[in-house]
Amino acid sequence: MKTFKLLILLAIFTSCSKNIYKISKKEYNKEARKLGKSLIKITPDTIDNRISDVIKSQNFNLRKPNLIVIHHTAQDSCQQTYKTFALERTQVSSHYVICDDGTITQMLNDLVRGWHAGGGSWGTNTDINSVSIGIELDNDGKEPFSYAQINSLVALLKKLTTKYKIPTNNVVGHSDIAPGRKTDPSALFPWKALSQSGFGIWYDEDKLKDVKLPLDFNYNFALKYIGYNTSNIKNAIYSFKLRFNSDEVSHELTEKDKKILFLLMDEI
Ligand SMILES: [Zn+2]
Missing domain, CATH: 3.40.80.10 (Peptidoglycan recognition protein-like)
Structure with missing residues (x-):
């Protein structure tokens, strides 16, 4: 009897899961069709009291990810x-x-x-x-x-x-x-x-021991140069270390971290 109940519960669970994907697929298709339709429309606009006109060009495709x-x-x-x-x-x-x-x-x-x-x-x-x-x-x-x-x-x-x-x-x-x-x-x-394997930046580890940091080395600039948002520098350092010095993750930059940063600037 217990097994029977379990089987029923399992059947309900499986059909619920299938239902989730059925609904999701339907909604995906609906949204995609809506997007397609919205591309057809370019509404004339008023920009700074000027009327912007619409003359459609035939030369376009969808934007690509980068x-x-x-x-x-x-x-x-x-x-x-x-x-x-x-x-x-x-x-x-x-x-x-x-x-x-x-x-x-x-x-x-x-x-x-x-x-x-x-x-x-x-x-x-x-x-x-x-x-x-x-x-x-x-x-x-x-x-x-x-x-x-x-x-x-x-x-x-x-x-x-x-x-x-x-x-x-x-x-x-x-x-x-x-x-x-x-x-x-x-x-x-x-x-x-x-x-x-060819994806994402890394630094030249062989050069690490020979790096002589310039006296005016600006690590904030270096982090920003790589791509990090440095508005909260401690958080930026933490993310940087999580990726490039994951054995020593913290909110503080060590001498080694600064050298890694210096070398990474060569990879951009
Ligand atoms: Zn995530």
């Missing part, structure tokens, strides 16, 4: 993440989810604005969702990233950077663009290995 943001999901499984991104009430999404076993699932067309970055900036870009593709890695934030997952990530980055001609340096972490607010992907994320 930045890739890597996240970890901080959830227990890919199934949980799919559900989170499919439900309307969560108001979050990502273009891709990569599971522990390397499975890649696309949830948004690359050309639409996903809701993965939230507030943040990188260099002069202040609306990261508008320019980026979000990739979520199934990871709870405490475990190492699996080989299969990183392998799939590299393959996906190769595809996306080639397809949209995104500079290979334009691969960043959520923590990079939102210092003080986000810490994903965690300190366990293999940024160095990723750069050896």
Whole structure:
């Protein structure tokens, strides 16, 4: 009897899950159609008392992404993440989810604005969702990233950077663009290995011991030059260390950190 009840509960749960994705798919298609229609309309406007006219040009296509943001999901499984991104009430999404076993699932067309970055900036870009593709890695934030997952990530980055001609340096972490607010992907994320595969910046480690810092070395400028928002310098330092000196994450810059920063400026 107990098994029977369990089976019924399981059946209800499975059909509910399916329903979530059915609704999400329907809403996705509805929204995409609405977007298509909205492109047809260009409304004449009044700008500073001047009427701006409309004469439509036939020469255009959709804008392309130019930045890739890597996240970890901080959830227990890919199934949980799919559900989170499919439900309307969560108001979050990502273009891709990569599971522990390397499975890649696309949830948004690359050309639409996903809701993965939230507030943040990188260099002069202040609306990261508008320019980026979000990739979520199934990871709870405490475990190492699996080989299969990183392998799939590299393959996906190769595809996306080639397809949209995104500079290979334009691969960043959520923590990079939102210092003080986000810490994903965690300190366990293999940024160095990723750069050896051709994505994201890293510094020339062989040169580290020979670096002589200029007396006027401005680390605030260096952080900004790389892309960090330094309006809260302690938070910027923390994000920087999370990525480039993850064994010693803190809000303080050491001599070694400054040398890493100095070398990184050569990589931009
Ligand atoms: Zn994130």
